[in-house]
Amino acid sequence: MKVVMIGAGYVGLVSGACFSEFGVEVACVDKDANRIRELTEGRIPIYEPGLEDLVRDNGKAGRLTFSTDLASAMVGAEAVFIAVGTPSRRGDGHADMSYVFQAAREIAASLDGYTVIVTKSTVPVGTGRRVSEIIRDIRPDAEFDVVSNPEFLREGSAINDFMRPDRIVIGAETERARAVMRRLYRPLYLIETPMVFTGLETSELIKYAANSFLATKITFINEIADLCEKVGADVHDVARGIGLDGRIGRKFLHPGPGYGGSCFPKDTLALVRTAQEADAPLRIIETVVASNDARKAAMVGRVLSACGGNVRGKAIAVLGLTFKPNTDDMRDSPSLMILPRLLEQGAKVRAFDPEGMNEARKLMPEVEYCGSAEEAMAGADCLLLLTEWNEFRALDPRRIKAILGKPVVVDLRNVYNPAEMRGAGLTYTSIGRPNGHPTEPA
Template identity: 55%
Template sequence: MKIVIIGSGYVGLVAGACFAETGNEVVCVDNNEAKIERLRKGIMPIYEPGLDVLVKTNLAAGRLSFTQDLSEAVRDADAAFIAVGTPPRATDGHADMKYVYAVARSLAEKATGDLVVVNKSTVPVGTGDEVERILRAAGRDIRFSVVSNPEFLREGVAINDFMRPDRIVIGSEDEWAREIISRIYDAGAFEGVPILQTSRRSAELLKYAANAFLAMKITFINEIADLCEAVGGDVRDVAHGIGLDSRIGEKFLNAGPGYGGSCFPKDTLAISKTARDYRVQLRTVETVIQVNEHRKRAMALRVVDACNGNVRGKTIAVLGLAFKADTDDMRDSPAIPVIQALQDFGAIVRAYDPEAMDNARAILGNVEYVNDPYDVANGADAVVVLTEWSAFRDLNLQKLRSRVRLPLLVDLRNIYDEEAVTEAGFEYWCIGRKNTGAPILSQSLAAE
């Protein structure tokens, strides 16, 4: 089938490459000329493991192409997937739908035949209704039908998540549209995957509800980690024990500095705002947002406490800037408020990340960026782990110890074994484990 993907960002590019891999003819459309030219050469605008190979393979096979010309792309297409950004509005935090609606207006004008329009972007409840209104208001003698087909991709493993999903959600009341989308997913790669047919509004809400629940799970284990420290427990054992319960599951139970990225922060805020518009208050979600935002900056206090309450003039070596491993995404990364707080307290920050430093430079100023994880520790008064890259797990801790001025390692991701760290000569501070430091809050931070 012929598919048009409008928006060649994270979701659109992954979806386009994967749909092409399953045998569809895919045209990815973007209004950024420079990005399109790079993509035609197989140069990726984002870091996602395996994506470059998948794009190049399908470009060579002729199943995948890139263009700025929506009119040509949509000619004879069976479906057009909207995969543009829905960032929070600066004024009120609601999802900004201007890009989605602009695409809808363009499709209404340029479609040449019957077309299923699919919202792949994460959108508030009722967006499909508005997109449908825009399409029909154009008065074209064309059959349009709008479907919600939310994505559930985790950065770093997005290709596997797309090709081997837990479920495929098709939200529509139109049997013709459901048939078209079902045929697109009717490939060997998706054999055995549950397909959930829902109303369009249920599908729109489902994506937000899923992300809000996962964000709540992360925030819960972070607070349990604090309790573990207070009572002398080990959050790793607690998380493992509750994760073995099939009703709970083991994923998203790693204690750390809080969630970030392109989805959870904006989606929890968006579902909370939507609920208020319908006179419903999601108190658990609102609390999750508040606790998570406070936790990120509060993690800087762990470093301050580890440095005997004072980091002024001290060099802090930061390992990891991206919000999670295997991505270069800096959006709402916990590293941002942690580093900014350390700078507020007078620290000198030096940082290394395998993929995210170019993006970090645009956000974090007065940071010395280095290209080697050992060099980052040269003369440092503390080493702080902020992202759980596997490369950091494999570091030679004795070599790292030889570079620092003071042997202090603050592990905010719990990636190291305490015995190995102490054998290398470090004092070890971590999360949610016995004798790992002072309380999270101090008077100076609580007063801010």
């Protein structure tokens, strides 16, 4: 079986590599000639654990190839996946569908025989219908079906999510298209992965609804954390107490500086806009979007408070820049809101991240980037932990105290034990735990 993946970015590259691991012949097509050259030479333009080995091994086996020529790649393909970006459109928050619709036009020009056209990108309800109309207008004689097959990949664990998913969602309206998709996902069917077959609109909405619900859980526990600080409760015990209820579940109940990344911010906003246009406003999700934006901004106040109300001329050591560990993705990371505001307040920001600094430099060139956590902390007036990379978890509180210029730590991921940090002589600020704020100036 042969398939084409249009878009060699995060979703397209991971999906293409994983399909090739199933034994499928996969051609990844992208207009970015530099990216295709890098991939052909075995260089991976994104950081995702295990992806480099997967691409290299399947490339050597001849199952995974890269090209800028869609027409030649589509020869003999039974399915063509659209896995291009759908970023938030400037001004109104709608998903920008220009790349998806352009891909549809190019597919239409290259169709030869029955083909299943699959939207893998996260797209608003109604996109599948529009893709079908575009192709039918260009090629009224073509034999094809449009299918929705949303991805549910978490950055940092995407390969495992693809190989051992909770479910596969397929929106298809003909048995012929469903048969192609069943054959493609047969290895997952054999391990009894639930297959949800539904209509186009339902499949498209499932993806947005899932991400918006998870974003709601994050926002909920963040607001509960704020309440915990006011009443002297511990948010981690609250999260455990409610998470053990099977109806709620334990995941996505960890407090922090707000959600970021390539999915939750744009998907919640796009769902809000879709609902408003359909005259069925989603008030809960609207509040989630507003609360999350406000939370990122509020984190600056925690740093100011820990530093005695003023950071002018003070060195702030920042550990972690990406929106989560095990990725180099900086999209909508809380650091992009927090660090510029600290700089505006006159702080000197020194940062270290194991994988995200190349991307961060493009977005925040005024930050000083360091080669290690210790270099960032050396002589600093405050340590700010923004991303919970494992190597930061292992830092010794006594060592932190010895390296810092002033013993002030603001932990926005609750990585450290408050008693141990205070026992080492550190003024420690965390989220949603008793005495989470400093009780006296540093």
